[in-house]
Amino acid sequence: MTLSYVASGFSVGLLVGLTGVGGGSLMTPLLTLLFGISPTVAVGTDLAFASTTKAAGTLAHRFSGNVRWDIVRHLCLGALPAAILATFALKHVGALDKEIGQIIRYSIAFSVLLTVIALIFRGKMQAWVQAHPEKQLQGRSLAVATVVLGALLGTLVTISSIGAGAIGATLLVLLYPRLAPAEIAGTDIAYAVPLTAIAAFGHWWLGSINWELLVALLLGSLPGITLGSLAARRVPEKILRALLASTLTAVAAKLVF
Template identity: 60%
Template sequence: MAFHLDYVYIISGLAVGLLVGLTGVGGGSLMTPLLTAVFGIPATTAVGTDLAFAAITKGAGTVIHRIQKNVNWRIVGLMAAGSLPASVLTTLVLHHLDIRGAGAHSPMDTFIRWSIAICVLLTVGVLLFKARIVNWLNNNPHYQATGKSLSFYTFAAGVVIGTLVTISSIGAGAIGAMVLIFLYPDLRSSEIAGSDIAHAVPLTAVAAVGHFSLGTLDFSLLGALLLGSIPGITIGSYLSRAVPERFLRGVLATTLTAVAAKLVM
């Protein structure tokens, strides 16, 4: 039975890693609800394990995107300046709440499940209406932030993302990509994916260390997921420029909708 579960976890890691490499979206949005809704793992453990999973897999993806010059390091720095301190502060709050004993169907577990589902559905909306959003921004340039205002909004978005990621593991990919679409509509899809993944690496690493201190990290589960995800995100990163964006949005939106529905049912 244990061998069978390890095999399933490896396949799950491969599929999620491929989507993350292609789009920069899907790590927490897919892996955490997959672990909770499908495999019955408590949400707190799923969050802690997924954060460590994301830090390692997105580190591999960042190397590939850096080689392809898909990373805007200025944007990454601005977001990290807000997200990393926010993650540390959120971890301290979680320590105070003592979430270690929060099993399946506990109030904390339910809160995390609904938080993830809502964020996933927001991400689906952005994926489906991205073209219209970008077109509206291009037709109304006076609504686009510039200069110091743009830097501040990027920093503030990092604060929000850092908090969300530490609580639920979602946001480093899904919400991060949404923010980049809104604030930087001229970025190529590959640049959005590359910059989003690069920002996620230090953020998820800091949050994973926090969850390790909380005792909500399963190392055996992490190892099985990584066996599949490393090759998956590497392949996906190389294919990110070759696969049609419209096709990617459709596949990801359909997958995320199904996962969100399963999570809250």
Template identity: 75%
Template sequence: MLMTYITAGFAVGLLVGMTGVGGGSLMTPLLTLLFGISPTVAVGTDLAFASITKSAGTITHRFNGTVNWAIVRRLCLGALPAALIATLILSQFGALDARIGQIIRYSIAGSVMLTVVALLFRRRMLAWIKAHPERQLQGKALSAATIIAGAVLGTLVTVSSIGAGAVGATLLVMLYPKLTPAEVAGTDIAYAVPLTAIAAAGHWWLGSIDWTLLVTLLIGSLPGITLGSMLARKVPERFLRALLAMTLTGVAFKLIY
């Protein structure tokens, strides 16, 4: 079982490093479906896992010059307060309650399907935006939209641990279509570090983190995301995204039924 956790951590880390996508979308369902971890503990452990893993990815992307820090700051302005508010709401309703666990399970499934939609239609949305440059936001409107997007992602990530990857990357592409794929991945990973750290701290406070499991996953994920970040410009993105979309569709179906 120990090697299974390490292998799962490495595979997820590799995928996150290459695309900025797949962390919570794969790890949280993996913990609930394959390893039988309760949804609440799976979310809390995955958030702690993501905050540490994506820190390693951010360092690599920073050295490659593929992080737009101005965008990271705007996303954090919306995401971090939203994560705190969502944590307080969870604490009021009892995050470890069985009914809340079931709600979180459905939230995970819904977030996974949102990720699939983002993966499948990202190119079409980008093509539409490029064909209608007059519809692109500029200046203060763009900054405000980025902050609002951060708030939505902050709430989604705190409740389900999913959304910072594919959904976040898709929003970045829609708002900033001139970013290269490597810059989208790097910026997406960088803003997710403080967001997942705050959300993980909230789940630690709620008592929903399995620390032994976390350490085991990190043994595999840290080298995985470092390698993936170095390969970000070399791996065919379309193939990876198609494979990920098919996998996640099956995961969402299994979570619901």
């Protein structure tokens, strides 16, 4: 079974390297559907997995100057308290109960569908925002909207482990259309590090992290991400994103039905 976990980590890492998205939105459903791991443990383990991999990504983006720390600060103001509150809510209702596990399963499906929407319509949404500069938020309104976005993503990530990737990046594009793609990616990864770390710590407190599984996933994902990143320019992005979107749609349907 350990080899299967390593292979799964490699496969997901390869897709993340090729497309830039799909880590949580593929890993958590994969653990739930393929290996029969409870939704709560799948979420907790994936959060610990994400906090480790995103920390490495943040270092690379920091050295390249791709992180907008002012935006990261506003996102964290909303995301970190939301993650703590969501953890206490899970503790209060009983995170390992079967009924709660089913709710988390539906939350994962909902988050996966949001990721699909972000993948398919991101370009069109960005084009609309850029064509209507009068609709763009400025100053205090923009700061407040960023904090609210952080709170939404903090809750979503803590419950489902999904949201800090494609969904967060897409919403950042809408709020900050003038940011370069590298800045969007760097900022999205940077704020996700403390968020996933706090959420992972919360799930450790809840007892919903499988450490053996976590190590196996990391052993597979690191070479997978490396190979995917090297091959990314050779594979048409539209084909990859269409494949990923169709796969995620099927995953969401399977989780619900």
